[in-house]
Amino acid sequence: MELPRSQKSLYILMLSVHGLIRGHDLELGRDADTGGQTTYVVELVRALSRHRGVAKVDLLTRQIQDPQVSVDYAQSEEDLGYGARILRLPCGPKRYLRKELLWPHLDQMVDRCLHFLRHQGLLPDLIHTHYADAGYVGQQLSLLLGIPLIHTGHSLGRSKRERLLASGRKEAAIERQFHLSRRIATEEAILSHASLIVTSTQQEVTDQYGMYDNDRSRHYAVIPPGIDTSRFSMVSRRKPDARLEGEIDRFLSNPGKPLILTICRPDARKNLKGLLKAYGEDKRLQASANLVIVAGNRDDIRDLEEAQRKILCDLLLDIDRYDLWGKIAIPKHLSSDDVSDLYRLAASRYGLFVNPALTEPFGLTLIEAAASGLPVIAPDDGGPQDILGNCRNGLLVNTLDSSAIASALNRALEDKTQWRQWARNGIAGLKYHYSWEAHVAKYIKLASHLLHRERKRLRRQHAFSLNDGKSPLPLVQRVLISDIDNTLIGCKAGLEALISWLYQRTGSVAFGVATGRSLESTIALLKKADIPIPNVLITSVGSEIHYGSQLRADQGWARHICHLWRRAALAEALHEIPELELQTLDNQREFKLSYNVKSDRVPSLESLYRHLRERKLHAKFVYSHQQFIDVLPIRASKGLAIRYLAYKWGLPLCNFLVAGDSGNDKEMLIGDTKAIVVGNYSTELESLRDMEHVYFARNNYASGIMEGLNHYGFDEIPAKQAVPST
Template identity: 50%
Template sequence: MSTEQHQPYIVLISIHGLIRGQNLELGRDADTGGQTKYVVELARALGEQASVGRVDLLTRRVVDASVHKDYAQTFEALSAKAQIVRIECGGDGYLPKEELWDCLDSFADSAIEYLKQQPRLPDILHSHYADAGYVGVRLSNLLGIPLVHTGHSLGRSKRRQLLAAGHSKAALETRYNITQRIEAEETTLGVAERVITSTQQEVQEQYGLYNHYQPEHMRVIPPGTDLQQFHPPTGDEASHPMAAELARFLANPHKPMILALSRPDPRKNIAELVCAYGESPELQQQANLIIIAGNRDDIRDLDTGAQEVLNDILLTVDQYDLYGKVAYPKHHQSSDVSALYRLAALSKGVFVNPALTEPFGLTLIEAAASGLPIVATDDGGPTDIIGNCHNGYLINPLDRADIAAKLLQVLTCGSAAWETLADNGLQGVQHYYSWQAHVEKYLQVVHPLIDRTETIAPVPVKRRQQLHHDRALFSDLDQNLLGKPEALQPFLTALQANRSCVLFGIATGRRLDSALQAMKKHGIPQPDVLITSLGTEIYYAPNLLPDTAWERHIDHLWNPRIIRRVLEGLPGLKLQPKSEQSRFKVSYYIDPQIAPDIQHLNSLLHQEGQAVNVLQSFGQFLDIIPVRASKGLALRWFADRRDIPLERILAAGGSGADADMMRGNTLSVVVANRHHEELSELVHEGVNIFFATQQYAEGILEAIEHYDFFQTCEVTA
């Protein structure tokens, strides 16, 4: 029977958190966030469709004095055809999701009992998150109903994030039941006939980590946007409290606004935006820059990453003397965000997202829905959003001139062209990113399963090679990959052909932004791990997740203020520009002819109680980093967390800064570049150091053949 005669009965399952139809307590805790809002809005929007017969949202019933009595109601109507149904699970008290695993079988049994009491069984089940996936698999198997799944967040990605934050593997099991969660996700992905995600990037970079990754089962449907909350200006925005809050920073508050809105995370690249603004007198003349970067009472009370971002913003404002042109308010409410978009639109301004990486870009959709043109990073979600909406321009987030030029292109295009961009955004959001658009695409995805016009054959699951890297290849950037462009592509082609078992890492003395710029220019794909600033920073693919546990580890005994004081005034030493300094690196130019030798510098520092690593490279650079930091130590930290033996790591270097990466039990290659003599003493270090006759990437390929590195891979399908 087709769905034209049969209005489907759809059951959504979202177990944890606090779910109700009105006044969602978003942010109350880690379990009551975007997922709860999404499933309630999806249930309500589906229930408003004439082609849908009925929608039930199954969640956990909570009878607990610490939460509202709403969560104890067994039934709550969302509309005439949609309701929330609360099922008993694990007693009455409110429990975090990690403590629900033992009661999920009971939830499933009670859910089946409820469904069998209905006039007819559901046509489709849609589970949300791993716990609901576990329940959905049981219901689907017992009732023979197709299962659709949305993960929202995934255990394998979460595990990587938590390890990077310093949690031990044992703690992940004790606190997060991470293995149980991942097993539930694997089973769910094996049973689900459709998996719905927000972006194609999510498909490849998150679900792609699983053995049951079956891209043919996956469908991308961008989430709906609340067009009642986000809408064009109505004319009364000037009286909103945020207008007065911004005006107190600005000499001319009536100029157009360049609005940036994000949390104070280094990956959001806000300081680079301020630099682009500071280096463009024309941009300063045309518009004010408005930076909304979280909430703060005292910057010193924030975590280290947020402190660095906000300090960089303030110092950059001072460097370019941008007072009266840049607003950076300390506080805003979540309800102020939509007003900020409308204020910017009313000023004929532009919204900018200069992030280094942006998987989706919800703020871009919210800005577009508010009638505000956008400028955004040429990565991930923004490419789709601007491609669909035609309401702005993509930028290279590491090119200040490009950022300024694209902002000026919007701000100086003339009233008619600006209105066209704004109207394109409004129409594009309505067509692609409204709740109506979302549920229309959703029903197109599930109707073939309901009608049984499309059957999904089970796919035999194999152990996926790329999940279980057998070995890793680490290389310096400048001395190994950039010096000879014609040698680079054969190396990248060989590496890509063997990524099934070889994990790729880059270890460089460059800062993150400089490394990314160089990689982009030369077409080097993002590695699995990027070690920057001489081993003081570690970032993980796909979203440049910083290893904060490493930062805490190397902070031991580190005091750069004393280092600069001890070395101040010494002959042959000159501090490098601020752009070359970082939190864990003090960098000098050195003239070896007149400067003290390394042993003497170490002695001076030791006398002041400073245990550090002093590195000299290329005959002219001197870098001082924490005693616990170096390229080699960072490589070993990473290898330990990924359980890759050092004997299966090939480290390629070309200067003295690479030496400790190549000593010990790693396989190593010294490429034949101009500065390879700095590594000449390694010839006495052992049998696992190969001196290539070729330069740059050709030298690495020579070493790969020498060690038979790719052919000895032991990962099997």
């Protein structure tokens, strides 16, 4: 029985970025990116939303505005019922892109997700991602928000690279086409971070994830997917569609014979060539059954992608070679409803479903066939071993051997008693092992344990923090960011008053620090001064951003500032300037070079920039305290880091209040932010005195910050802001 919506609590954010995703008439097989994963994800969302403990499930995917695809994929929101919906966010170009071309745009998807969460004012309890591209986005969100990540890989880069190499492809060519190095590195990072990896089979855990360096067996859960039994059912419950029969039978000279059915994308791994060879070289098989190959939808083979075009052209050439006209059907257009009817049609004629793939991680079509009362022939590798072990509804075969495929098909077609037993077994096994109800029950149980474990961990770790593990940044309306040395620290009474002020406003005001210190030095100093770990830490003069007590790195910022940054070349060029003395190794970072200078021998910044220009190098110099020069990427600084935060978290700059005392604070103190210069400031900031939104406090250190908070009325929470556009 459904619980009232008010008694439901769990909010799950699901991410599946690539392909074409909608809640009806899924275009399965349209291309390599719109296959079983789309069915899996949409049906999982629907099944989760019906569970009595789930209040809300959002499926986030990419918005596509392209005349080559349906306008459905341009809709920003699609309701799936029971509190579930598909949300489409802009990411990269408006046109449809294959998944290998999406990677440069995934950081934008991270930002769009953050803006969406701010706009709705609610954070999820769990993030669940599908495939490596969504896994990248979800991992960044998980790190930024402090929310547990569940991941389903569907297919893995290391396995794909091994198969392609085994097929004779060159490694360089594979990398150019699929960019597998980045994908595999992302998968390693996901494995290291995710709280739970969901797989469909044990073979996936041992043989596929076992290839990875970050393989951690305690974080896996084998939960086979279910199917929609309202679509896939046994013959007696629903007769095959007469229109579909006509569409298939028009190809066949003797349509009354059993149908050998296969459904897959036109992909070399699906081994359609091997199946056609098995059928084409066995006259007994041709005499006893017709062959139906559904290899996606097409208008004109010449309009398909090169790889798909080659598969289908080879298929047609082999049909002609074996002279199979009148014995084989290769329909051009079938809807998702047609597919379910096609299973029933094959079952009504005592046919078989065959999956001839060279390897099959799971095999969703196998359980669809089982639900329809259609026995199966499947690879003896991967997921089919589990499926046929559970359902006992067919034969496993070495699909590398075409004669073995033919032999298995002949054996299955000739024994009608065995065929009926397999049909009954498949229906029974499907109900017990592969229902979405069973899948969701196990999923929710594991998710509950995960969240309970996470809450216990947070209680242990966040006593010295201003939040409970989840970042407040998506929901707060104001942010206070302060320098540490000589600004936050220096007046004990003022600091205690400021910390008390922050604790009282937890959840409405976020707290951050911006410092020239390294992250390690910053943490040590904060702990020494009994300052709680801030919600955000901008360190190394704005070249690094981290979040919360777990110090989660903002990888998007690192990728943003690496533009034109050539650290080794810069160090070599600046070594030529005798007035610059390189600081100790602990002050050097990936995106920062730090030097000491003597106040009476400081080279002009203009001469330093000219020195770099002559060598075609790009960097930014920050001079502070009349004795230090920091060298940063041109996109890095405390001020630019704060502007990046404003965009990333969807807050206008006027809702940021910044406090500082020296020259390396100057850039963050000017512009649209509200600024406080504490009373003990360095003379480098005197030029800011007459600027709007820069308040010069009379009091020193943290007492000066408190004076500035009162001056700006920072307690007054502004109205909710609109999500910024880009």
